[in-house]
Amino acid sequence: MKTLKINKIILLLIGLVAFNSCVEDDDFNVPNTAVVQPVISGVIQDISEITGQLAQEQNNFGGELDYDDDETILTFDAEGADIFVEGYVISSDEGGNYFEELILQDAPENPTLGIRVLIDVNPLFIRYEVGRKVYVKLNGLVAAISNGVVTLGPLDGERPGKISAAQENQFIIRDTEVASIVPLPLALEDFTEDKTNLMIEITNVQFNKDEAVNQQLSFASEPGDQFDAERILESCNSSTTRIFATSTFSDFKSLNLPTGSGSMTAVLSRTFFGDDYYVVVNSPEDINFDSVERCDPFDIADFNILFEEDFNNGFANWTVENTSGTREWDPRDFGGEFYARGSAFQSGNILQMTSWLISESFDFDAQDNESLVLEIADAFSNGQPLTAFYSNDYDSGDPSLATWIQIGADEIDALPDNTGFFNNEYDQTNLIDLSGITGMAKLAFVYDSMGATVSTTIDLSDVKIINPM
16 A cells, blocks of 8 residues: 555656646747847848849849849858848738748838848747848858749759748847838839839729629638739729739638728739739738728719710711811721821821810700710820810800810820720720709810920710719
8 A cells, every 4th residue: 555655656746747847848938039139240231232243143234133034043152251131021920921931121211122031930920020120141042033023042942942940040130120111102003123022002092893892802711712812902093903912821811802992001022923013911900991982983884875976977966176277186987996086297297286176065954963974095195185175155166266164184184195096995084074064065175286296196986975873
C-alpha cells in the first residue's frame, strides 16, 4: 500500500512539472514586439537606387525600368560590406488580404517608388505595422520585375523567392519610427507602372452597378472566385475602369460590395501576369463610400423619347444658316450610318466658318423635366467643341438677329477627343438639362472655326429629347 501511495505521489509531481513546463514554453513562444533603435552598420540605399541598378541591368541606362522584362535579375553579392534598402510598410496581412509579403514605399508622404519584399512568415502585421520604417539587407538577395512590379527576395530558380522564417531577423530590421502614411492622390485615369507598390487615395469612384447593386456581389466569396477575386472599380470623372482585387482568404471576403460612391485608400499593383493594374485594400475600413449617390450612365430605356432625329432623311426637318464663311453643316451617309458633319478642313487649309444647324419648333410646355441627349464623334480637336443653344423667338433667316441661350456646355465639352471618328462609334453625352425651357423653342447646334489653328471635324449622329417615364 505504501509503495502504491508513493508511486501516486511521484506521478503527481511529474504531472505538475510537465504542466509548468508547458506554460513556460507557451510564454517563451509569444513574439517579442519590443523595438530598439538599430545601429545600421553598412550602406543604406533608397528604393530609387535599386530600381536604377535594375534598369541598368536591363541595359536601360536612362534609368527607365522596363516593367515587361521579367527575365532580368539584379543580384546583390552575399559577400562584402552590408547594403540595406530602407522603406515604410504600407501593407497589412491582419485582414488576410496579403500573404507573406511586405510592400514598402520610399517615404511616408509624397512617395515616388515602392518595392515588394517576399518573406515566408505569417502573420507579419504584429511586427511590421503600416508606417513602420524597416531596413532590408540586400546581400544575397535579388531584385527583378515579378508579376509586373519591382520585387525583392532570394533567388528561387529564375525569379525572386521568399526570405525564410529562420532568416527573417537577418534580413529585415525594424526601426523605432512608425510614421503616419499619407496616401498619394491618384485618379484611376493616371495609373502608371512607376506608381505601383505605393499607397494611393482614389476619389469619386464606385463599384460597377451590375456587381454592387444588381447582383450585390461579395468582395470574394462568389462560387467562381478563386485566389484573388476581381471586381470592377469605376471612375465617376470618366469612363475609366480598374480591377479591385480581394483575396478569397481575406477575413472580409463575405461582405457585400458597398453600393454608393466615394473614396478609398489602397495599394496599386499589377495582376498575376503583370498585364493590368489592380488595387487592393488592407481592410474594408479603407473604403469610404459615404455617399449613397451613384454616377452610373443613364439608361435610355428608363426614359420617354419625345423627339428623335437620326438624319436618315438628311436635313429635311432642319435649317442650316451661316453667319460667316461659305462652308456649312453637311448631311452624310457612310456605310448606312447617317449623320450631320461640321468641318472646316479643305485641302490642308482651315476654312473660317460659323454654321448653325437649327431644328423645328418643339413644345416644352407639353411635358416636364426634359433632357437632351446627343451622340457625337469628333477628331482633330481645336479646343472649340460643339455648342448648343435654344431660342423662343427665332423664326428664320440670320440667327444672330434672334435671342439664343446656351445649353449643355459642360456635358458636351466633357466628351473625350478623337473617339469613334473612324469606326462609326459615337460618344453619348450625359443628360443635358432642358427643364428650364418654356413654350415653343428651337434648338441649334453651332460649328465655329473662327480663329482656330486646327480644323475639328464633328459628326452629330443622333439627337434626342427625353424625359423620365
